[in-house]
Amino acid sequence: MRATPKLSIALTALLCCALAPGLALSRELPDFTGLVSENGPAVVNISTKQSASVSQSLRGFSVPDLPEDSPLNDFFRHFFGEEGEIPDDTFQSRSLGSGFFVSQDGYVLTNSHVVEGADEIIVRTSDRREFVASLIGIDKRSDIALLKVDGENLPAAKIGSSKDLQVGEWVLAIGSPFGFESSATAGIVSAKGRSLPSENYVPFIQTDVAINPGNSGGPLFNLSGEVIGVNSQIYSRTGGFMGLSFAIPIDVAMDVVSQLKTKGRVSRGWLGVLIQDVTRELAESFGMDQPKGALVAQVLPDSPAAAADMRPGDVILRYNGTEILASSSLPPLVGETAVGATASLDVLRSGKRVQLKVRIGELPEEEALASSGGAPEQEAANRLGIVVRDLTPEQRKQLGAEKGGVLVESLEAGPADQAGLNVGDVILMLDNQPVSSIADFNRILAGIDPGRSVATLVQRGEGRMFYAIKVPKE
Structure with missing residues (x-):
């Protein structure tokens, strides 16, 4: 059938309407060319040299006792000598990473793991200039290192802010993955405020930008060409990008850069508690x-929290007015609080809201956990x-439970076993009440209504954690 002129016009208009969203979407996709050309010169390649001895590399290795006619004897004699001793020769190991200028006078920001232990640090720019850098300072907790090279009018990156970053926002990384210098990769912000097992005081930005070994220490840009992050880690089962x-x-x-410049070290706020997430079962028991919130499993002795009368079983709901939805969000807030400042905490304690004032201390280099006679009584x-x-x-002193607790001697199939308790655990609290003896334990247990979930504070090794045990209905 032949189309009339009016029908052709209508079909054309309909087709344009159908294609319009796609055309508009294509126009909205970012063009990174200008961003790369403008900011690429501020990104540097970092290589290091480290002296290591053969004996260190082979520490723990011993020459096997082989039969005299074994063909491997010649091999081991060649490398280890007649006496089988590991030589103490030295060799140079190298590592590669990325970084970027944060000032025109030669300050370079990178990751601490890129330069840690280096005997020599070489900074190479995109125009092939090389500088020998001096290490101003490192902060292992945040994985940040500050370097300095001699130079003037160097191409410094424009520093932005990560506070207004939005999930879904486009971001660009420039670095040297696998030594391929000035490589650009793009993606979006996947999440904010991530807490990783290796570091609780950094609220990491998660992205799907392709980051590989060698990208470490390089900048993460927003579409305005501002650095909003420092690429640090990847999650991988293979060692490559996933x-x-x-x-x-x-x-x-x-x-961190400011503190390293001014005093050569970094100080962070410290509360002095060990915390955990509040599970659905624990929430029911409380x-x-x-x-929600951060459940206090342990208050360290001589800590700011101890001075403020914070107790195990407290649930921290707000810190200086900021709501705590997950326990992982508390450490970064405490860490960025000035040492000596007073923080306000909203705490749930025994079903009631309590407000505490805590004078924040300085985070120690390594947080330490709270380090007569007769046969002990045993209960059925x-x-x-x-x-x-x-x-x-003796057990109390050894386990660090001098103020109370009962030892889990054995477990049967039942609520405690299902909740995750193990033989050898020390029960310190039951239903938010301290347990100092079997008599205490039995008294508290007798007063718990059947069918309830009760919070149970358990010490296992040097760590403490709450478990929710559901008391069976009779």
Whole structure:
């Protein structure tokens, strides 16, 4: 059938309407060419030289006792001599990473793991100039290092802020993955405020930007050409990129840079508590409508929290007015608080809201955990399916439980076993009440209504954690 002129016009208009969203979308996709050309010169390649001895590299290796006619004897004699001793010769190892100028007078920001232990640090620019850098300082907790090279009018990157960064926002990384200098990769912000097992005081930016070995220390840019992060880590099962990359927020990094410049070290706020997430079962035991906050499992002795009368079982709901939804969000807030400042905490304690004022201390280099006679009394299995016994004075001292606790002697199939308790655990609190003996334990357990979930504070090794045990209905 032949189309009339009016029909052709209508079809053309309909086709244009259908294609319009796609055309508009294509126009909205970012063009990174200008961003790369403008900011690429500020990004540098970093190589290091480290002296290591053969004996260090082979520490723990011993020459096997082989039969005299073994063909491997000649091999081991060649490398280790007649006596089988490992030589103490030295060799040079090298590492590669990235960094960027943060000032025109030669300050370079990178990751601490890129330059740690280096005997010599070489900074190479995109126009092939090379500088020998001096190390101003490193901060292992944030994985930030500050270097200095002699130079003037160097191409410094424009520093932005990560506070207004939005999930879904386009970002660009420039670095030297696998030694390929000035490589640009792009993606989006996948999440903010990520806490990683290796570091609780940095609220990492998660992206899907392709980051690989050698990108470490390089900048992460927003579309305005501002550095909003320092690429630091990847999550990988293979050692290569798998879609999960993590960057240090530039606000955190520049605070470290400022402290390293002025005093050569970094100080952070410290509360002095060990915390954990509030699970659904624990929230039920605390009478909470939903699981949120940071549950205090242990208050370290002589800490700011101890001075403020914070207690195990407290649930921190707000810190200086900021709501704490997950326990991982608390350490960065405490860490960025000035040492000596007073912080306000909203705490849930025994079903009631309590406000505490804490004078924040300085985070130690390594946080330390709270380091007569007769046979101990032992109890038969109870309705939780556990057998507990009193601790001897020697056990209390050894386990760091001198103020109380009962030892889990054995477990039967039951609520405690299902909740995750193990033989050898020390029960310090039951239903938010301290346990100092079997008599205390039995008294508290007798007063718990069947069908309830009760919070149980357990010490396992040097760590402490709450478990929710559901008391069975009779």
